[in-house]
Amino acid sequence: MTELAPQQFTVTRADLVRYAGASGDFNPIHxxxxxxTSVGLPGVIxxxxxxxxxxxxAVEQWAGGPDRIVEFGAKFTKPVVVPDDDDGVVVxxxxxxxxxxxxxxxxxxxxxxDEVAVLGAMKAVVRA
Amino acid sequence: MPIDAxxxxxxxxxxxxxxxxxxxxxxxxEAIGASHVDGVVPPTFPIVVAFAAMNDFLDDVQADLxxxxxxxxxxxxxxPVRVGDVLTATLVVDSLRQIGGNDIIGTTxxxxxxxxxxxxxxxxxxxxxxxx
Numbered sequence: 562m563t564e565l566a567p568q569q570f571t572v573t574r575a576d577l578v579r580y581a582g583a584s585g586d587f588n589p590i591h592x593x594x595x596x597x598t599s600v601g602l603p604g605v606i607x608x609x610x611x612x613x614x615x616x617x618x619a620v621e622q623w624a625g626g627p628d629r630i631v632e633f634g635a636k637f638t639k640p641v642v643v644p645d646d647d648d649g650v651v652v653x654x655x656x657x658x659x660x661x662x663x664x665x666x667x668x669x670x671x672x673x674x675d676e677v678a679v680l681g682a683m684k685a686v687v688r689a
Numbered sequence: 690m691p692i693d694a695x696x697x698x699x700x701x702x703x704x705x706x707x708x709x710x711x712x713x714x715x716x717x718x719e720a721i722g723a724s725h726v727d728g729v730v731p732p733t734f735p736i737v738v739a740f741a742a743m744n745d746f747l748d749d750v751q752a753d754l755x756x757x758x759x760x761x762x763x764x765x766x767x768x769p770v771r772v773g774d775v776l777t778a779t780l781v782v783d784s785l786r787q788i789g790g791n792d793i794i795g796t797t798x799x800x801x802x803x804x805x806x807x808x809x810x811x812x813x814x815x816x817x818x819x820x821x
Contacts (some may be wrong), residue, residue, distance in 0.1 A: 579719075580720045586740055589755050596755050609758075609759035610762060613762060614731060617731060626729070627729060630766065631765070634762055635761065635763075637758075637759050
């Protein structure tokens with residue numbers, strides 16, 4: 562199994578606002594503590610798709626470009642809680658090549674926040 | 690209010706055609722902190738079109754967006770999205786189950802280009818949290 566170079570990304574509240582605008586996902590659980598806590602969340606959480614997009618940046622780099630990605634996805638197993646401060650949270654993306662097929666490689670990806678896995682069953686199939 | 694189980698298997702009408710522009714791709718790339726290169730579209734960009742289909746679906750079933758948490762998202766690409774593509778998403782409800790009062794909704798959206806060719810298939814699990 563080939564280990565791939567881990568990558569880290571910081572996510573702040575400002576990033577969530579920007580992602581909401583760019584993606585069209587204006588769910589208030591990603592910008593309002595009041596609404597987030599009213600549905601039982603610990604506070605404002607990052608869009609799962611933003612976390613997945615960050616993991617995608619790592620996969621793109623490992624694969625040599627986004628057009629080499631054939632399949633890609635994950636479960637959003639734990640919310641990434643983003644505090645209302647200037648530091649935000651750090652998301653770490655680690656990967657290893659778990660299988661080599663005909664012209665493709667499968668990369669198993671682990672995405673963590675404070676050493677807790679936030680995405681589950683994440684894998685990417687990329688053209689070798 | 691639980692979501693109607695008879696929705697399983699239902700296909701929703703295609704979303705309004707969405708033109709992929711350089712400006713929008715740059716905005717999206719910058720929002721995920723990626724250094725933008727002209728002509729390169731991030732792999733999660735098709736969510737913009739898929740999300741429009743999900744919003745139409747949630748409106749139709751009268752689910753409140755703030756009760757929705759994303760459970761899973763997977764993409765399988767036939768080809769990369771390109772600037773200039775005019776895309777539509779057609780959403781099908783694959784499954785519906787209740788766990789602990791929450792609705793777990795499985796959907797697949799087929800994203801097609803103006804010529805009808807499939808660009809990407811994307812599966813999404815949405816969790817509709819109960820009004821506890």
